[in-house]
Amino acid sequence: MKRTITLAALIAASPTLAQHQGHDTVEAADPHAHHAMDAQAETDTGDQPERPPDLHVSHDMTQGTETLPDAENAPPQTAEPDPHAGHSAPEEPDPHAGHRMDEPAGTHDDHAMPGMADESALPQSGPPPEAFSGPAHAADTVFPPAVMAEARENLRRENGAMTVGLVSVDRLEAAIGDGEDAYVWELNARYGGDIDRLWIKSEGEGAFGGALEEVEIQALWSHAIGPFFDFQAGVRADFRDGPDSAHLALGVQGLAPYMFEVDLAAFLSDDGDLTARIEAEYDQRLTQSMILQPRVELNLSAQDIPELGIGSGFSDLEAGLRLRYEIVPEFAPYIGLEWQRQFGDTADFARAAGDDPDRWVLLAGVKFWF
Amino acid sequence: MTITRRDALNGALTLGGGMAITALLPGWARAQSHAHHTPMAAASPGVLSGERIALSIGETPFAVGGRTGHAITVNGTLPAPLIRLREGQNVRIDVTNHLDVDSSIHWHGILLPFQMDGVPGISFPGIRPHETFTYEFPIRQAGTYWYHSHSGLQEAMGHYGPIVIDPEHHDPVAYDREHVLVLSDWSFMHPHRIMTRLKQSPDYFNRQQNTLFDGRPMTAEQRLMWGGMRMMPSDIADVTGATYTYLVNGHGPAENWTGLFEPGERVRLRIINASAMSIMNIRIPGLPMTVVNADGENVRPFTVDEFQIGVAETYDVIVTPAGDRAYTIVSESIDRSGMGRATLAPRPGMAANVPPLRERPTLTMRDMGMAGMAGDGMDHAAMGHDMDGGGAMDHNMRDGSVAPGVDLNPGVDMIAPMPVDRTGDRGLGLDRVGHRVLVYTDLEALSPNPDPRPPARELQIHLTGNMERYMWSFDGRRFSEQVEPIRFARDERVRVKLVNDTMMTHPIHLHGFFFELVNGHPGRHPRKHTVNVLPGGFVRFDLTADAPGDWAFHCHLMMHMHAGMFNVVTVRPLDGDMA
Numbered sequence: 007m008k009r010t011i012t013l014a015a016l017i018a019a020s021p022t023l024a025q026h027q028g029h030d031t032v033e034a035a036d037p038h039a040h041h042a043m044d045a046q047a048e049t050d051t052g053d054q055p056e057r058p059p060d061l062h063v064s065h066d067m068t069q070g071t072e073t074l075p076d077a078e079n080a081p082p083q084t085a086e087p088d089p090h091a092g093h094s095a096p097e098e099p100d101p102h103a104g105h106r107m108d109e110p111a112g113t114h115d116d117h118a119m120p121g122m123a124d125e126s127a128l129p130q131s132g133p134p135p136e137a138f139s140g141p142a143h144a145a146d147t148v149f150p151p152a153v154m155a156e157a158r159e160n161l162r163r164e165n166g167a168m169t170v171g172l173v174s175v176d177r178l179e180a181a182i183g184d185g186e187d188a189y190v191w192e193l194n195a196r197y198g199g200d201i202d203r204l205w206i207k208s209e210g211e212g213a214f215g216g217a218l219e220e221v222e223i224q225a226l227w228s229h230a231i232g233p234f235f236d237f238q239a240g241v242r243a244d245f246r247d248g249p250d251s252a253h254l255a256l257g258v259q260g261l262a263p264y265m266f267e268v269d270l271a272a273f274l275s276d277d278g279d280l281t282a283r284i285e286a287e288y289d290q291r292l293t294q295s296m297i298l299q300p301r302v303e304l305n306l307s308a309q310d311i312p313e314l315g316i317g318s319g320f321s322d323l324e325a326g327l328r329l330r331y332e333i334v335p336e337f338a339p340y341i342g343l344e345w346q347r348q349f350g351d352t353a354d355f356a357r358a359a360g361d362d363p364d365r366w367v368l369l370a371g372v373k374f375w376f
Numbered sequence: 377m378t379i380t381r382r383d384a385l386n387g388a389l390t391l392g393g394g395m396a397i398t399a400l401l402p403g404w405a406r407a408q409s410h411a412h413h414t415p416m417a418a419a420s421p422g423v424l425s426g427e428r429i430a431l432s433i434g435e436t437p438f439a440v441g442g443r444t445g446h447a448i449t450v451n452g453t454l455p456a457p458l459i460r461l462r463e464g465q466n467v468r469i470d471v472t473n474h475l476d477v478d479s480s481i482h483w484h485g486i487l488l489p490f491q492m493d494g495v496p497g498i499s500f501p502g503i504r505p506h507e508t509f510t511y512e513f514p515i516r517q518a519g520t521y522w523y524h525s526h527s528g529l530q531e532a533m534g535h536y537g538p539i540v541i542d543p544e545h546h547d548p549v550a551y552d553r554e555h556v557l558v559l560s561d562w563s564f565m566h567p568h569r570i571m572t573r574l575k576q577s578p579d580y581f582n583r584q585q586n587t588l589f590d591g592r593p594m595t596a597e598q599r600l601m602w603g604g605m606r607m608m609p610s611d612i613a614d615v616t617g618a619t620y621t622y623l624v625n626g627h628g629p630a631e632n633w634t635g636l637f638e639p640g641e642r643v644r645l646r647i648i649n650a651s652a653m654s655i656m657n658i659r660i661p662g663l664p665m666t667v668v669n670a671d672g673e674n675v676r677p678f679t680v681d682e683f684q685i686g687v688a689e690t691y692d693v694i695v696t697p698a699g700d701r702a703y704t705i706v707s708e709s710i711d712r713s714g715m716g717r718a719t720l721a722p723r724p725g726m727a728a729n730v731p732p733l734r735e736r737p738t739l740t741m742r743d744m745g746m747a748g749m750a751g752d753g754m755d756h757a758a759m760g761h762d763m764d765g766g767g768a769m770d771h772n773m774r775d776g777s778v779a780p781g782v783d784l785n786p787g788v789d790m791i792a793p794m795p796v797d798r799t800g801d802r803g804l805g806l807d808r809v810g811h812r813v814l815v816y817t818d819l820e821a822l823s824p825n826p827d828p829r830p831p832a833r834e835l836q837i838h839l840t841g842n843m844e845r846y847m848w849s850f851d852g853r854r855f856s857e858q859v860e861p862i863r864f865a866r867d868e869r870v871r872v873k874l875v876n877d878t879m880m881t882h883p884i885h886l887h888g889f890f891f892e893l894v895n896g897h898p899g900r901h902p903r904k905h906t907v908n909v910l911p912g913g914f915v916r917f918d919l920t921a922d923a924p925g926d927w928a929f930h931c932h933l934m935m936h937m938h939a940g941m942f943n944v945v946t947v948r949p950l951d952g953d954m955a
Contacts, residue, residue: 128834128871137865140948144925145499147950148491153501161497164528165930166847166854166940170575200847200854201786230786233774233842234606261844264603291587335580375576 171197172375179371181344184362186213190371196228203228205238220246224255235260242273248313252276265289280308281316295332299340301325310351315359317351330373342369422453425460427467431481433503433525434474438534438562440621440628445564447534448475448525454626455558455650456523456537463518463544469511471503478502478527481511482887482928483539484688485521485672485905488513490925493887495526498926498944502527518543519672520646520690522558529567532652532934536560540646541672548822549668551644551694555635559647559685559707559716561620561654562628570615571935578846579608581616584713584736592738605773605790609739611843611879612804614935615653617714622654622707624718632727633718637697643720644668645705646692649685652934655710655881655908656685657806660720661731663703665693667814671904673890674822683814684710684803686883686908688932691814695720702726710804710881712736737805739879744773745792745912779877782838783852787940789842792877798913799895804881816915817895819902825892827920828899831871834916835862839909839931839941841878847939848878848931854940861944862929864921874907875914882909882936886945888927891917906932924950 141147145154177192188211195206205228210221226240235258242253257271269285287301303324307316323346330340344367348356353363424431431450438447438454450456461467473479480502482494492513496502503509524536538556563570573580586594586609594602594609602609627633637643645665649656658665659682666679669692677694685691697703700722707716712733719727772793776784779791799816806813841848853859864870872891874884885906892901894916901918909915924947931941 128831130836131833133863134865134868137863137868137946137948140950144490144946144950145501149501154497157497157501159497160502161495162856162858165938165942166849166856168571168575168938170572172576200845230845233786233789234844261606263606264600265606291585292589293587294583294585335577 167199169197169199171195174373174375176373176375177371178373179340179342179369180214181367181369183365183367185365186216188213188219188367198228201230203236205240217247220244226255226257228259231258232260234262238271253281262286277311279311281311281321282306297330297332297338299328299330301328307352312355315352315355317349317353317355319351320349321352322346322348326369328369328371336376337372337374339372340369342371343367344369423458423460424451425462427465429459429467429469431456431469431471432474433471433479433481433535436534438626440562440623440626441630443564445562448479448530449534450481450537453537454534455560456535458537458556459523459539461515461539461541463515463541466512466514470508471511472508473503473505475530476505478504479530479535480509480525480527481523482526483511483513483521483523484885485519485690486513486539487516487888487890487923490888490923490927493925493927495887495928498928515541517541517672518547519669519674520556520648520692521672522648522650522688522690524650526928529571529652529934529938531650532561532563532567532570534560534562536650538646538648538650548674549644549692549694550642552641553637554644554646555720556625556646557635557648557705557707557718558623558625559649559651559654559656559658560623560626561615561651561709562623563615563619563621565619567652567934570619571938574614574846574935578614578843579611581614581618582608582610582711583616583618584612584711585610592735605744607790607843607879610736611739612711612737613654613709613713614846614880614933616711617709620654620709620714622651622656622709622714622716624705624707624716627718629715629717629730634724634726635718635720636724637720637722639698639700639722640696643695643697644692645695646690647685648690649687651687653687655687655803655883656716657708657710657803658683658685658691658706659708660695660703660705661729663695663697663720664812665695667818668692668694670819670902671890671906673903675902676820676822676900678814678818679812680814680818681811682806682809684806684908686881686906686932688883688885688906689904689908697722702728704728704730706731708733710737712805734809739804739911742796742798742801742913743804743879743911744790745795745877746772779836779838779875781836781851782840782877785852787842787845787847787849787854788840788852788877789844790877790879791838791840792875792912795875795877795912795914797915798910799893799915801910801913803908804910816893816902816907817897819893819895820897821892821900821902824899825901825903827869827922829869829920831869831918833868834871834873836873836875837862839874839876839878839882839884841880841936841939841941843879846935848936848941849939850941850943855942856940859943861926861946864919864945864947866921866924866947866949868921869918870921871916871918873914873916874909876909876911879911880933880936881911882941883907883932884909884930885932886919886927886929888923888925888945889919889921891919893917921947923947 143154173195175191175193177190179190181188181190190211191209193208196203198204205226207224208222210218212218222242222244224240224242226238228236228238231237238257238259240255242255244251253273253275255271255273257269259269262268265288267287272282274280284304287299290298292298305321307318307321309318324344326342326344328340328342330338332338346365346367348363356363433450434452436447436449436452437444447454471481478496480494480496491499492511493499518541521539521541522536523539524531538558540556579585621628625633647658664679664681666677667675668677669675671690683691697720702719702721705718705720709715712735715733717730773790775791775793776782778793782788782791802813802815838851840852847854876882883906890903890905893904893907894901907915907917927945929943929945930937
C-alpha cells in the first residue's frame with residue numbers, strides 16, 4: 007500500500023480519498039522536506055493519506071503545476087521513514103539532492119561489494135524435510151496426472167534435448183598445378199544431440215576428365231569427452247581404382263587451445279595396416295567476411311602399403327592457405343595455395359608412378375553448409 | 377481477415393474523437409492527464425480491462441521494414457493488447473488457442489496460484505489447439521508487467537503483450553501522462569531455425585567479431601589469453617542485429633513509434649523488455665530518466681541517463697520533456713549490432729536526431745570471473761604470469777573445486793575462478809560511457825521488505841554453459857536430463873546465490889515470487905522477478921517461499937532456456953497437505 011500527498015484539487019475530485027483517515031501534519035516542522043511547493047499546494051487541507059515511508063513525494067508537488075524544475079527529483083538519501091516528507095516546507099538547500107547524479111562515469115568499482123557485510127556464512131544445508139512432502143508434481147492435484155505427465159515430458163524434451171543436423175562441405179575445390187588438374191572434396195555431416203552424435207565424413211578426389219580416383223567414407227559415433235573434444239569411433243570404407251578397403255576408425259576431434267580445429271584419427275584396415283591422419287586448421291578473420299585459413303594434413307603409416315603407394319613413417323603432408331569470402335556464413339568461395347609433399351618410400355612410389363612428390367597447387371573452391 | 381497493429385492504430389485515430397492529439401500511436405499508450413486513478417478507458421483500442429477478458433491466440437502476418445512475415449499474436453496484434461487491471465480486483469481471462477499447436481499464456485511477474493501461471497508441463501497441461509482455457513486469479517499487486525507464451529518458441533514470434541496494474545489506492549508516482557514501451561526483437565527467420573543455426577555455428581549471428589583489420593587489434597597477450605580459453609571477447613550476444621529488427625511497440629526504427637507529450641509534463645514511461653534474446657541499453661539523449669519502479673515494484677527515485685534492461689525486466693521512468701522539441705528513445709542491443717528507436721514529441725511527425733550505434737563492447741577479465749585475481753578487474757597484463765604456461769590457465773578457468781555443486785561435464789566450458797558481487801557494476805559495455813548509468817545497487821525498495829526474517833540457509837546455483845556446443849544449464853545439468861527440482865519448504869526464508877560461470881549476461885527469472893535482491897539496502901532490497909547476472913559475477917537474493925506449488929525458474933534468453941537453462945522450483949507442503 008503506497009499513498010502520498012495529493013493536491014487539494016485532486017483530493018476533492020477523488021472519491022477514493024474519503025476513506026483516508028486524515029491526520030494533521032505540522033507544517034514546516036519537517037527537516038527532511040526539501041522542495042518548495044507551489045501556492046496551490048499550500049491550500050492542502052492536511053487531510054492526507056497515511057503513508058509508509060514514501061519519498062516519491064517530491065514528484066507529487068508538480069501535480070497540476072509547472073513550478074518544479076526537473077532537477078529536483080533526486081530523492082533524499084535518508085533511510086528513515088518520513089511521514090511528513092515534502093509537506094509544504096520552506097525551500098532550503100537539500101544536502102542530499104542530486105547525490106546520485108554526481109557520480110562520475112566509470113566508477114562502479116567504488117561500490118562493487120554491496121552486502122559484503124552480511125556475507126556471514128549461511129548454512130548450505132539443503133532443503134528442510136517438509137520441502138519433500140506432498141505430491142511430486144503440484145499440478146497433478148488439479149489436472150489429470152496422465153495429461154500432466156505428457157506435458158512434462160514435452161517440457162523436458164523442449165529444454166535441452168534438441169537434436170540438430172549439419173551438412174558441411176568444407177572443401178570442394180579444383181587443384182591446378184604441374185601434372186594433372188584434380189578436384190577434391192571434403193564433406194562432414196553430423197546429426198544428434200549435444201553429447202552423442204553420428205558423424206559422416208567423406209573425402210574424395212579425381213582428375214578432371216579422368217576417373218574418380220579415390221573416395222573415402224567414414225561413419226562414426228561421436229561422444230563428447232570434454233567441453234571442446236569428441237571421441238569418435240566407427241568404420242571407414244575406401245573405394246578406388248585399385249583394391250577397395252575397409253577400416254576401423256578411432257579418433258578425437260575438437261577445438262584445441264588457441265582455436266585450432268583438429269581431427270586426429272587412427273585407422274586399422276581389413277588387411278591389418280595401421281595408418282593415422284592429423285588435420286588442423288585455423289580461421290583468421292581479416293574482416294567480418296574475409297577469412298584466411300591455414301590448414302595442414304599429415305598422414306602416417308606404420309608399414310609400407312605398396313599397393314596403395316604408401317610408405318611407412320610420415321607418408322605425406324598437405325599444407326595450404328585458403329582465403330575465403332563469406333557471401334553469407336553458409337556459403338563462401340575461396341582461392342588458395344597448397345604445398346603437397348610426399349616423404350620417404352611414399353615419395354619413391356610417387357616418383358615411380360611418374361608423379362612429383364613435391365609440388366605446389368593453386369586452389370579454387372567453395373565451402374558451404376546447411 | 378486479420379487485424380494488423382497498424383489497422384488498430386488507424387482505428388485509434390478515427391475513433392479517438394476528442395483526444396485528437398493524444399490518440400495517436402498506439403491506442404493503449406494514451407495518457408490520462410491528471411486523473412491517473414481512472415483506468416484507461418476500457419474502450420480504448422488495444423486496451424482490455426475489467427473482470428472478464430477474452431484473448432485469442434492466432435497467426436497473423438506482420439510487416440516491418442518493407443517485409444512481411446508470420447507472427448503469432450494475441451487478438452491479432454503485435455504486441456498483444458494492453459491488459460489494464462486494478463489492484464484488488466479479480467480477473468477471469470478466457471484464452472482461446474486458434475493455432476494448430478498447443479499454446480499458453482504466462483503472466484510474467486504476477487503473483488497467482490501455481491495452476492494459473494501458464495507454463496505447460498509445470499502449471500497446467502497447456503492449451504490445446506482450438507480450445508479455451510480460463511485463467512482466474514486475484515490481483516494482489518500493482519505495477520508494470522507483461523504476458524507471453526510459454527509454449528515452444530512462440531514468444532519469439534510475437535506472442536507477448538503488456539500488463540499495467542493500477543494501485544488500489546494512490547499511486548506514489550505522480551505523472552501527467554504515460555506511455556507503455558514494449559521492446560522486442562523481430563526476425564523473419566523462424567526461431568527454430570535461429571536455434572538450429574546457433575547449435576550448428578554458435579557465432580553465426582555475430583558480425584562484429586575480432587578481426588585482423590578492425591582497427592582494434594588485440595595484443596599478442598590478449599590473443600593468447602582468449603585463444604587459450606577458446607573463447608571470444610566479442611561474444612556479447614548470441615542473436616544480433618544481423619537478423620533482428622528491434623521493435624518498440626511493434627514498430628521498427630524507420631516507422632518511428634511516437635509518443636506525445638505537452639512540454640513540462642511528467643511523462644511516465646513503462647518500459648518492458650519483451651525480447652526473446654536481446655538485452656537492451658535504453659537512453660533518451662537530452663532527457664534524464666528518473667527511475668521510479670523496477671519489475672513492478674516502486675523504488676526510491678533516482679535519475680540516470682542510461683540503463684541496461686535484461687530480457688523480461690521492466691523499468692518505469694519519469695521524464696519531463698520541456699521544450700517544443702522531439703526526443704529519440706534509443707533501445708540499443710547489448711552488443712550494439714542494432715537498435716530500436718522511438719520518439720517522444722509534442723506533435724506527431726516530429727523527429728529528433730538518431731544517434732549512431734556505438735562501438736561493440738569487449739569482454740574483460742572481470743567478465744571471466746577473474747576480478748579478484750586481476751586487481752582492478754580490467755588489467756589484462758596482470759594475467760601475464762598465468763598465461764606463461766597456457767595449461768595453467770586452462771586449469772584455473774575450469775576448476776570444479778570452487779563450484780562443488782556443478783556437474784563438470786562437457787556442457788561446462790568454464791568455472792569462474794573468483795566471481796564477485798557485480799550488483800554495483802554497470803551492465804556489460806556501459807562501464808565507460810560518460811554519463812549516469814543505472815546499477816542494481818541504486819535500486820532501493822520504496823516500501824520496507826515484507827519479511828524481516830533473515831534467511832536460514834543459502835542455496836548456490838551456478839549458471840553454466842558451453843558456447844562452442846551452445847549448451848546452457850544450471851549447475852551443469854540441462855533440464856532435459858531429468859534434473860532434481862529446486863526444493864523449498866513453505867514459508868522458509870532462503871538466500872539464493874546465482875553464480876555466473878559463463879561469459880554472457882543471463883536474465884534469470886523466477887515465476888510466482890518476488891525475491892529481494894541483496895544489494896546493500898537491507899530491509900529495502902528491491903523486489904524483483906527477473907535479475908541480470910553479469911558474467912563472472914554473482915547476485916544473491918532472499919526469498920520467502922510463500923507460494924506453494926511448482927514454478928518455472930529459467931534464463932529468459934529464450935534460446936538459453938531452450939538449450940536447457942531451466943528448472944522447476946517446488947514449494948511444499950501444498951495447501952491440502954497442511955494439517
